[in-house]
Amino acid sequence: MSQEHVNLAPVQLGPIAVPTPVILSPMAGVTNWPFRVLCEEYGPDGLYVAEMVTARALVARNPKAFRLCRFAPSERVRSLQLYGVDPVIMERATRMVVDGGMADHIDLNFGCPVPKVTRRGGGSALPWKLDLFSELLRRVVAVCQPAGIPVTAKIRVGLDADHTTFLEAGRIAQEEGCAAVALHARTTAEYYGGHSDWERIGQLTQELSIPVFGNGDIWSAEDAEEMVRQTGCAGVEIGRGCQGRPWLFRDIANAFAGSSERVEPTLGQVGQIVARHARMLVEFYDGDEQMAVHDIRKHVAWYLKGFPVGGFTRRAFMECESLEDLGAQIALLPQDEPYPESVAAKPRGRVRYAKKVHLPQGWLDSRQTTHEEREALFGDDPMDASY
Numbered sequence: 448m449s450q451e452h453v454n455l456a457p458v459q460l461g462p463i464a465v466p467t468p469v470i471l472s473p474m475a476g477v478t479n480w481p482f483r484v485l486c487e488e489y490g491p492d493g494l495y496v497a498e499m500v501t502a503r504a505l506v507a508r509n510p511k512a513f514r515l516c517r518f519a520p521s522e523r524v525r526s527l528q529l530y531g532v533d534p535v536i537m538e539r540a541t542r543m544v545v546d547g548g549m550a551d552h553i554d555l556n557f558g559c560p561v562p563k564v565t566r567r568g569g570g571s572a573l574p575w576k577l578d579l580f581s582e583l584l585r586r587v588v589a590v591c592q593p594a595g596i597p598v599t600a601k602i603r604v605g606l607d608a609d610h611t612t613f614l615e616a617g618r619i620a621q622e623e624g625c626a627a628v629a630l631h632a633r634t635t636a637e638y639y640g641g642h643s644d645w646e647r648i649g650q651l652t653q654e655l656s657i658p659v660f661g662n663g664d665i666w667s668a669e670d671a672e673e674m675v676r677q678t679g680c681a682g683v684e685i686g687r688g689c690q691g692r693p694w695l696f697r698d699i700a701n702a703f704a705g706s707s708e709r710v711e712p713t714l715g716q717v718g719q720i721v722a723r724h725a726r727m728l729v730e731f732y733d734g735d736e737q738m739a740v741h742d743i744r745k746h747v748a749w750y751l752k753g754f755p756v757g758g759f760t761r762r763a764f765m766e767c768e769s770l771e772d773l774g775a776q777i778a779l780l781p782q783d784e785p786y787p788e789s790v791a792a793k794p795r796g797r798v799r800y801a802k803k804v805h806l807p808q809g810w811l812d813s814r815q816t817t818h819e820e821r822e823a824l825f826g827d828d829p830m831d832a833s834y
């Protein structure tokens with residue numbers, strides 16, 4: 448099957464040129480600088496977004512939040528994602544980032560479907576409240592714009608099929624001065640289940656004059672091309688597809704450059720990438736080797752996906768406590784084992800539906816927040832506890 452080559456035009460986000468708008472989607476616990484460095488080394492001059500940082504934790508100068516804000520010297524654009532519900536706290540966190548010269552681009556999280564977040568009106572629940580959404584964007588953009596820092600918003604389709612928010616949210620983001628919008632084309636209720644509805648990405652692309660980045664279910668370079676072909680989106684944002692596969696960014700860059708060349712590392716080569724990823728994680732964790740080796744476990748499960756590696760070996764990796772243990776396991780892998788092409792482009796990571804959408808009491812009654820609602824929302828943020 449030979450499809451026509453799909454072109455991806457450069458995108459300008461404020462002063463930042465994105466020559467090939469292929470974006471690493473922010474993923475908590477995954478897209479810290481060691482993983483971003485790997486993706487960017489393979490990938491084009493795109494955007495590689497850090498995992499979300501809670502505005503409150505930043506304002507409270509929580510050291511773990513600051514760790515998430517670190518970038519490697521090699522990173523071309525420092526993209527930070529902020530999460531928060533209270534526009535005033537978000538403004539203060541943004542002020543810290545801007546005054547501290549901590550980032551070149553700020554992405555805002557309105558896509559998180561996790562109950563502890565949506566129950567507090569955060570993440571994907573927030574765009575339902577139009578006044579709150581607008582105010583939050585306005586305050587953040589007002590701090591960023593004079594400093595030449597573009598702001599983007601990452602949204603979902605809505606809460607569920609009967610409560611979609613993406614068209615209005617996209618319009619508001621554009622009006623409030625966002626440089627682009629990324630749409631994960633699922634509702635909160637869909638969580639990570641089924642397939643994202645790319646038609647919605649096409650709809651939003653039609654609706655807005657700012658760039659729309661399409662997100663959801665890009666597992667291969669061909670998927671990335673197909674999303675652009677189907678929707679006309681200005682860029683593609685990749686989440687789970689690159690877990691344990693940072694070289695997917697090379698495949699995608701190749702595809703958009705008209706090349707059918709794909710990266711297919713042997714198991715030995717994958718082992719070397721795991722070892723390097725782990726060494727960088729040690730640096731990320733300020734020399735705490737055990738934390739790094741514990742963190743790499745989930746990545747190892749993704750890196751080994753599809754390779755004929757038995758349960759005994761996989762368990763042995765999960766029991767590693769040091770770089771030495773990890774190196775010993777890597778050395779035992781059959782080095783010449785070829786890349787398992789058949790499973791590489793299949794879904795990986797989270798794939799389930801939500802049991803129920805959790806929202807604050809009475810959330811759906813109105814598209815505006817009441818004074819009482821704001822009082823209740825801006826109290827303690829449970830996300831602080833996650834650090």
Ligand SMILES: Cc1cc2nc3c(=O)[nH]c(=O)nc-3n(C[C@H](O)[C@H](O)[C@H](O)COP(=O)(O)O)c2cc1C
Pocket residue numbers: 472473474475476477498499528556557558559601631662663664665684685686687688796797
């Ligand atoms: C483990 C994990 C962590 C995530 N963390 C974040 C996050 O911090 N911020 C965010 O906006 N989205 C987050 N997401 C959502 C992804 O960025 C992305 O929108 C979603 O996975 C859909 O894209 P995909 O089908 O390419 O994975 C996360 C997803 C996963 C699987």
